[in-house]
Amino acid sequence: MTTRTRQNITFELLQAKAREIGFDVCGVARPKIDARNQQRLDEFVAGGEYGSMAWMNDPERLPRRRDPEMLWPDVKSVIVLGSNYGPAENPMALLDHPDRAMISVYAKNKDYHDLIKKRLKQLARWVIEQSGGAEQVKVFVDTAPVLEKPLGQASGIGWQGKHTNLVSREFGSWLFLGEIFTTLDLPEAEPEVDHCGSCTKCLSACPTDAFPAPYKLDARRCISYLTIEHDGPIP
Template identity: 60%
Template sequence: MKDALKPRLVARALEEGFVACRICKPGDVPHVRERLDAFVAAGYHGQMGWMAERMAWRGDPQALWPEARSVIMLAESYAPLHDPLEILEHPRQGAVSVYAQGRDYHDIVKKRLKRLARWLVAEAACEVKVFVDTAPVPEKALAQASGLGWQGKHTNVLSRDWGNWAFLGSVFTTLDLEPDAPEVDHCGSCTACQDICPTQAFPAPYQLDARRCISYLTIEHKGPVAEDLRPALGNRIYGCDDCLAVCPWNKFAVRASDMRYHGGAGGDLATLVALDDAAFRARFSGSPIKRIGRARFVRNVLYAIGNSGDAALRGAAAALCDDPDGAVADAARWAVARLDVA
C-alpha cells in the first residue's frame, strides 16, 4: 500500500505547484541540536530569543510530534522574473527581498500543504500536521535529509534541479513512508555567496552571524542598527538577496508556479518614508512586510535615504527627526547628517 502511495503522493504534490517532494524520518537530523546549541552559544541569533526558548523542539522534530513517522518535505519556487540585484543601482528606490515582493508566502504555501494533506488523509486514513516556517521545525536540515536539496555555504537550501529560490514546507504524518536518500553538498570550492555579502555576515562557510545579516537587521532587529553597519545596507529596506542571487545553481531555477509572489513592494524612498501607520498597513496588507510595522520599516527607509547621496531627500528625512519612535528619529538624524556631508 505505502509503496503504491508514494509515487502518487509525489505526483499530487507537483500538481499542486510544488517543484519537488521528498521524504525522510523525523529522527534523520540528529546533528541539528548540536549545531543549534553552538549557534545560540555564539550569540549569532541576536535578538531572536524564540530560537533559544524552543530549542528542545527545534533540535528534535520527533519531540514536536512524537506520533509522526514520516516527514514529507516540499519546495515551492518563487524565482524572480528579473535580476534582483539590479535595483541596487537605483539608490532612490527601496530594494525589497524577492520573497516579500508579492503576497505572503505563508498563506499561499500553507493552503497548498493543507490541500495535499487532505488528499493524503483521504487516501490513507492517517494523521497529519503541516508547517510553513512558523513552528520550531528544522526545515533546512529536514530538506537535506529528505534529498530535497542541501544547505549551502550561505546556509540556505539549494538544489541542482531548482536553484535556491524556493520556500520550504513540511507535512508530518503518522504514515510510515519509504524515505528518500539524503542530498550531499555540491557547493565545491565556490565562495560567491560569501564574497558578495555586504556586511561579511558569514564567519565561515555554512555559518551565519545573524547580527550582521541585512535580512536580520531590516526585519528582525528592533531598535537602531549599529552605525558601522548602516552604510552597508545601501537601499535595502526589507531583506537582502545578494547571497541567493549569485549562486551559480540558479541557472536551473524553475519558474514560480504562482505569480502572486511577484509584485512591486518597493518604491520611491520619498513616498515610502512618508507613510504613517494607517498608510503603511493599507499599502502592505497581505504582504510579509506588514509584520515589521511602520516604525521599523520607515527606520530602514531612512537608512536608505542616508545612503542615497541625494540631497533632494534631506527634507523628507528631516521631517522625522522628532518622530515619536526613537529608532525612527535616530535614523532620520543620521540620514540628515549623512546627506549634509554628501
C-alpha cells in the same frame, strides 16, 4: 522508491499530487536531525548569534527544534515541499541603479505563509483520504520550531549551502519551504549531497559579512534579521 506502503501511497503518487497542487519539489525524510546539524544549532545558540530572537534559546522550544519527534512523538515521516519564487530577471542588476530602492524578491508577492499553508493543507487532506482516514498530519510553514533546511537535505530536494540556505540544483536558493508531519510511514528519499565544493560566492556576496565561516550565520549582521526580526535601531 516504488514500494507501496500499507496505506497504498507511493512516493511517485505523492510527488505527482504535490506538483498538481503547485509545489515544485517534494521529498520525504525520517523525523531526525543529524548530529552535525544539531551541533551547528547548539553553537549558534551558545554564541548568541540569534540576536534578539529569544525564542531560539527557549528551553521548551530548543529540544523540539533539535528533535522533531519531541515536537510530535507520533510522527513517522516528514514530507518536505518547496515552491519556486525565483524572478524572471536577475535582481542583482538593481545594484547598477543606486537611485532605486531594493526590495527582497519574496516581499514583492503575497505573503508566502498563506499561500504555502493553503497548499500544504490541500496535500495533507489528500494524504488522509488516501489512507482511509487512518493517519494523522500536521502542517508547518515557518510556524513551529522545525529545522526545515536539514530536513530538506535529508528529503533529497536540495542541500544546505555555505550561506545556510537550502540549494536546489534546479531552482537554486529560490524555494519557499513547508512541511507535513504525518503518522504515515512513507519510503524516505536519498539525502542530497553537498555540491558547494570550494565555491564561496554566496559568502562573498553578503554586504554585511554575516557569515563568519562557511555554514555559519551571525543573524546580528544579517539585513533580513535587522529589518524583520530586530525591534531596535539598525546598528
